[in-house]
Amino acid sequence: MTNESPSHANAALVFGGSRGIGAAIARRLARDGHxxxxxxxxxADKAAEVVAAIEAEGGTALALQADSADAGALASAVASATARLxxxxxxxxxxxxxxxxxxxxFPLDMLDRLLAVNVRGVFLSIQAAAARMVDGGRIITIGSNTAVxxxxxxxxxxxxxxxxxxxxxxxxxxDLAPRRITINNIQPGPIETDITAGFLEQLVERNPLRRxxxxxxxxxxxxHLASAEAGYMTGAxxxxxxGFSI
Ligand SMILES: NC(=O)c1ccc[n+]([C@@H]2O[C@H](COP(=O)([O-])OP(=O)(O)OC[C@H]3O[C@@H](n4cnc5c(N)ncnc54)[C@H](OP(=O)(O)O)[C@@H]3O)[C@@H](O)[C@H]2O)c1
Incomplete structure (x- = not known):
């Protein structure tokens, strides 16, 4: 483990980076030099499109299949990403x-899947990434304004x-503060992705900014949260x- 802060040379892992918000984050971090x-x-088709788009802009990217409900797959993906990047x-x-x-x-299998991916998978992803992360690194989760x-x-x-x-x-x-690793959670409201396709109109209607x-x-x-400048923010x-949840 080194004692550096994240620099452009450091790799970024994006769990769920093939579509929507994750794809935009992967492309943005690649544009920022990671x-x-x-x-x-x-x-796999969508993941390959994101990799191709990043490479077309001169960046470096690789896609790894890993269902976040599968602890072994997550650990292998992080190991493989670290070995290559x-x-x-x-x-x-x-x-x-x-x-x-x-x-x-409410079906039991829906309850189990939501907990397996959105909670257990988040914990396991953080655990696997933190184990290999440089000191001073940055962890960001994507929560939701529905938490509020x-x-x-x-x-x-x-x-x-x-x-x-x-x-x-x-x-x-x-837990992460002794290694100067920060961790913060973004809670988006309605964002235009596959998740919201089909009911965008009613979401716009309820939104103070009308979009x-x-x-x-x-x-x-x-x-910003991934940058060196955000080093004093953690746990937020x-x-x-x-303004949806005001
Ligand atoms: N869109 C919104 O309005 C909104 C609002 C608040 C919070 N969020 C949160 O933002 C995050 C992304 O949402 P989105 O709207 O961008 O969704 P999306 O367009 O459906 O994309 C989901 C992404 O996550 C991946 N993914 C889903 N389940 C996975 C699993 N079990 N293992 C590994 N990867 C998985 C998908 O991979 P595949 O392409 O292989 O399926 C895809 O890359 C989610 O956590 C969501 O709860 C979204």
Whole structure:
């Protein structure tokens, strides 16, 4: 383990970097000079598109299949990324899914999957990345503004998983502080991705700014949190939702 702060030479790991917010973060960090390793669950085609886009802009990227519900796959992905790109200076834990149902019909397998990916997978990703990270590194999670306020029937378990992420980040800040590794959580509101496709109109209607956010806007905040300048912020959850949850 070195005692450096993350520099452009340090690799960035993006868990769930093949589509949406994660893809935008992977591309932004590559543009900022970091070699990027991104994981995906099943969309190898989309992961390859992100890698090609980064390479077309002169960056370095590799895609690794690793379902965040699979502890072994996560550990192998981090080991392989480290072997090829060096120890990570940045890890962005974005992989997550939205599923919902009213209480009386909530299926057990949906409950288990949400917990496995959005909570257990987040913890395991952080644990695997931190074990190989340079001192002074940066960890960023993507939570959700539903951790703060939701009001949508059916979102109970999803919101619970994102509240768990916020608490996990707050507490892990203490574990990581001796190595000057910071960890922070971005809580986006509605962002235009595959998750929100189909109900964008109603989300715009409920938003004080009368629009949804873009993956690029989340990526810009992630890039700041990943920078050397953000070294005094840790354990924080930052809500970015156009005022949706005020
Ligand atoms: N969009 C929003 O409005 C919004 C708002 C608040 C929070 N968020 C959070 O932001 C994150 C990204 O959301 P998004 O809207 O960008 O979603 P998205 O467009 O559906 O993309 C999800 C990304 O995560 C990956 N992923 C999903 N499940 C995975 C698993 N089990 N293992 C590994 N990778 C997995 C996907 O890989 P594949 O391509 O292989 O499926 C994809 O790269 C999520 O944590 C979500 O909860 C989103």
């Amino acid at each position: 070699p990027v390793a991104l994981t995906y669950a099943s969309r 060096g120890p990570p200076g940045i890890a962005v834990v974005n992989a997550g899914l939205y599923q919902g149902s009213p209480l009386d019909a 306020r939701s009001g949508v029937v059916g979102s109970s378990v999803y919101a619970m998983t994102k509240a768990a992420v916020a608490t996990l980040v707050r507490e892990l800040a203490l 949804v956010g873009t993956p690029g806007e989340v990526a810009a905040l992630a890039a 959850s930052l809500t970015m939702d156009g």
